[in-house]
Amino acid sequence: MNVFDYSHALIDEWAALRPTIATFMGVPGHDHRWDDFSPVGAAANAAFVDRVRAALAALPPPPDAWHALAADMLTDFCELEAERLESGDHLLDFNSIASTFQVLRMVFDMMDAGSAAGRDAMVGRLEGLPAALAGYRALLEAGLAQGTIAAIRQVSAVVAQGRMAAAPAGFFATLGDTLTAGDLATPERDARVRAAVPAARAALTGFCDWLEATYAPSAPRADGVGRDRYVRFAKRFLGMTLDPEETYAWGWTEVRAIEAEMAALAEQIAPGLGVAGLLDRLATDPAGQAPSAEAFIAEMQARQEKALADLAGRHFDVPEPVRRLDVKRAPDTGTRGAYYMQPSEDFSRPGSIWYALSGDGPVPLWDEISTAYHEGFPGHHLQIGIQVALTANLSRWHRLGDGYSGYAEGWALYAEQLMRELGYYERLEYTFGMLANQLIRALRVVIDIGAHLDLPIPADAPFGAGERWTFERAVDALHTRGGMKRDHAESDVTRYFGWPGQAISYKVGQRVMLALRDEWRAKHGDGVESLRAFHARVLGCGSVGLERLQRMVRA
Numbered sequence: 001m002n003v004f005d006y007s008h009a010l011i012d013e014w015a016a017l018r019p020t021i022a023t024f025m026g027v028p029g030h031d032h033r034w035d036d037f038s039p040v041g042a043a044a045n046a047a048f049v050d051r052v053r054a055a056l057a058a059l060p061p062p063p064d065a066w067h068a069l070a071a072d073m074l075t076d077f078c079e080l081e082a083e084r085l086e087s088g089d090h091l092l093d094f095n096s097i098a099s100t101f102q103v104l105r106m107v108f109d110m111m112d113a114g115s116a117a118g119r120d121a122m123v124g125r126l127e128g129l130p131a132a133l134a135g136y137r138a139l140l141e142a143g144l145a146q147g148t149i150a151a152i153r154q155v156s157a158v159v160a161q162g163r164m165a166a167a168p169a170g171f172f173a174t175l176g177d178t179l180t181a182g183d184l185a186t187p188e189r190d191a192r193v194r195a196a197v198p199a200a201r202a203a204l205t206g207f208c209d210w211l212e213a214t215y216a217p218s219a220p221r222a223d224g225v226g227r228d229r230y231v232r233f234a235k236r237f238l239g240m241t242l243d244p245e246e247t248y249a250w251g252w253t254e255v256r257a258i259e260a261e262m263a264a265l266a267e268q269i270a271p272g273l274g275v276a277g278l279l280d281r282l283a284t285d286p287a288g289q290a291p292s293a294e295a296f297i298a299e300m301q302a303r304q305e306k307a308l309a310d311l312a313g314r315h316f317d318v319p320e321p322v323r324r325l326d327v328k329r330a331p332d333t334g335t336r337g338a339y340y341m342q343p344s345e346d347f348s349r350p351g352s353i354w355y356a357l358s359g360d361g362p363v364p365l366w367d368e369i370s371t372a373y374h375e376g377f378p379g380h381h382l383q384i385g386i387q388v389a390l391t392a393n394l395s396r397w398h399r400l401g402d403g404y405s406g407y408a409e410g411w412a413l414y415a416e417q418l419m420r421e422l423g424y425y426e427r428l429e430y431t432f433g434m435l436a437n438q439l440i441r442a443l444r445v446v447i448d449i450g451a452h453l454d455l456p457i458p459a460d461a462p463f464g465a466g467e468r469w470t471f472e473r474a475v476d477a478l479h480t481r482g483g484m485k486r487d488h489a490e491s492d493v494t495r496y497f498g499w500p501g502q503a504i505s506y507k508v509g510q511r512v513m514l515a516l517r518d519e520w521r522a523k524h525g526d527g528v529e530s531l532r533a534f535h536a537r538v539l540g541c542g543s544v545g546l547e548r549l550q551r552m553v554r555a
Contacts, residue, residue: 003059003070007395010052010074014401017048020107025400026344031111032124037100038135039142046085049078069544069552070395076545077402080236087232091143094150095498096157096491100136104129105165108175109331109354110341116184123179123189126172126196130203137207144215152219153471154498159208159216164332166204171331172197223471223497224452234501238406238508239545242501244449247508251445252458254507258439259462259481262432269428278432279483282366288429292361293329296368300353301327303369304376307424315422315532316378316539321347322385325376330354337488338371340380343388345400351381358487367433367483369425370416374437378419379412387542394542403543405502410509410546411538413441417510433483440482440492441510444503447474448496471497512546513538516553 015022019030035041052074062068084090093099108125112118143149165171176197180190225233227244234242259275266278273281282288290296304325312318321343330339343351353375357363373379388399416434425431449455451469459465463481464473471493478489496503517534524530534553541552 001059003056003062003067003074004395006055006059007070007074007397011396011401014048014397017044020103021401023107023110024342026110026342026346026349027400031118031121032128034125034128034132034135036135037132038138041135042085042090042139045081049081049085053078066393066395069542070398072548073395073398073402073542073544076239076548077397083232084236087229088143088146088148089229089232091139091146091148092150094140094158095154095495096161097495098499098502099158100139101158101162104132104136105171105331110349112349113178114184116186119179119184119189122175123192123196126175126179126200127192129196129200133203133207137210140215144218147218149215149219151223151497152216152221153223153494155211155216155219157494157498159211162204162208162211166201166208170201172200172204174331224454225500227453230449230452230500234504237404237501237505239404239549240406240547242504242508244453245455247504248446248449248453248455249458250511251442251449251504251507252461254442255439255446256462258435258442262435262439265428265432265435269432276480279436279480282429282432282483283364283485285364286362288366288427289362289364293357293359293363294361296357296361296363296365297327297329297355299365300355300368300372300376303372304353304381307373307377307419311378311422315528316382316535317386317532318382319386319389321389322351322382324350325381326350326352327376328352328354330356332356337491338375340375340384342384345388347388351385353381358485365433366429367436369430370419370434370437373419373424374412374416379415380408382415383408383411383539383543386539390540390542393540398542404545405505406509406512406546407541407543407549408509409506410511410513413438413506413510414513417514436483440478440484441506443474443477443482444496445507447477447493448500448503451497452500509546512550516550519554 011025011027015025015027015030018035019033020035022028022030036044056071056074056078059071062071094101108122111122111125113122167173176193179193224230231242231244234244262275266273266275270278270281290299304327308318308323308325312323324347338353338355341352341354343349353372375381387394387403390399416437419425420431420434425434446457447469450457451474454468457464457467457469457473463477467473474493474496475486475489478484478492479486482489484492516538517531520534520537521530524533537553538549541549544552
């Protein structure tokens with residue numbers, strides 16, 4: 001057996017151990033089941049890592065570079081996962097945006113409600129939700145006993161999300177309506193749903209009650225996790241060892257440069273109004289808004305389709321299955337923003353962008369155009385779609401089971417800038433919005449590192465000079481300088497504080513991508529074909545750590 005054969009079989013073993021991950025990967029056969037989220041499940045994950053390490057040691061030497069990459073990806077996974085479990089960081093799998101708690105709801109978005117078999121799986125998973133929550137609670141209780149506890153801000157956010165989802169008209173009640181609607185409804189399944197929905201809502205309510213009564217009183221009031229833990233988390237996201245102090249200083253350099261460019265562009269758009277005045281105008285200008293949430297989703301879908309039609313075959317090699325992309329509205333959980341969900345392994349479920357919107361509109365467009373290219377094409381959808389499709393070069397584990405935020409978010413942020421270079425912001429306001437989004441990513445660097453390491457704002461900073469980062473200071477920076485709505489800014493800062501090291505992956509990843517492109521152009525020229533070849537080289541690597549990406553692109 002070679003490493004590709006082993007990797008192929010390993011995905012099935014991982015899917016059986018982690019059924020929710022199987023659903024997100026699009027690996028069939030496990031949609032009715034839940035992971036064991038308890039300490040017993042964590043021990044099973046550790047045993048899985050041990051088995052992989054032993055199997056890798058017994059495999060023959062890789063015959064070529066792609067097999068070597070497959071082995072390296074598995075080795076890297078084992079090292080990072082073992083460190084996460086041994087350090088106790090898995091006991092902090094609890095935050096406002098991307099922890100097991102959110103998986104308990106979001107996994108249903110990825111499931112098939114359009115077939116009888118799909119609905120049966122959804123009902124089975126819904127029936128198992130109370131047990132899954134009990135296992136997750138046991139994990140958090142283990143952390144509580146050891147003093148490894150998430151900050152109170154994350155607890156409050158999760159409780160709010162949970163109570164919203166458990167409400168009489170919340171997510172799980174609505175899910176029950178979906179599962180009993182239409183021609184696929186059957187008396188037997190409907191009876192199961194009528195029992196499962198109240199049980200799920202009661203279990204979720206009980207979980208939130210426990211969080212408030214037992215977990216929250218011990219939760220730290222401080223948001224920062226400290227330097228050692230922060231560097232560990234950042235390495236998992238970036239695939240490189242971070243120098244946080246250097247990166248913090250560089251982040252401030254980026255903030256100053258982007259703010260200067262925004263000021264110059266604001267003067268072009270609205271002379272004398274200034275950045276703050278233009279931000280206020282763009283937020284309310286009817287001429288720059290989609291009139292409704294429905295119209296906004298349609299506009300984003302049309303923009304994706306145009307970019308694909310224009311650029312596929314010219315700047316990017318796009319496999320046929322990747323040329324389909326769905327844009328959808330996300331269920332309301334109180335968290336704002338957009339996110340991408342990968343296609344299934346066989347592309348029967350296409351890639352999709354989900355927008356978590358506030359209300360039914362109108363929706364300002366000025367800062368959403370670059371987000372569309374970030375989440376969709378040529379951002380995440382192109383990068384992840386190509387990775388899933390590269391069956392000849394990338395192992396199944398690499399294509400489906402592993403990846404790095406620094407690579408994925410770095411590419412997507414690079415894509416925002418590339419679309420400016422290619423002329424896809426047809427209004428100056430959209431370019432201004434792209435810069436505002438770039439500024440937000442630069443602010444994330446200084447907020448995330450500064451808050452978690454308790455670093456002072458520099459004396460020559462454009463705002464807050466000499467102060468320490470607080471929640472309010474961070475929200476104000478995103479709102480007043482980046483133009484983010486205040487409720488969105490509050491949601492974002494809560495996310496940074498609960499997900500240390502992830503917020504910097506966008507800008508740090510982009511930094512690596514741009515430096516590699518500069519090197520490539522110096523060696524190969526800067527024409528269209530050279531740029532296309534650079535994109536093919538980067539995307540052909542699959543999602544790898546940033547240090548590995550540098551080695552592969554330079555090879």
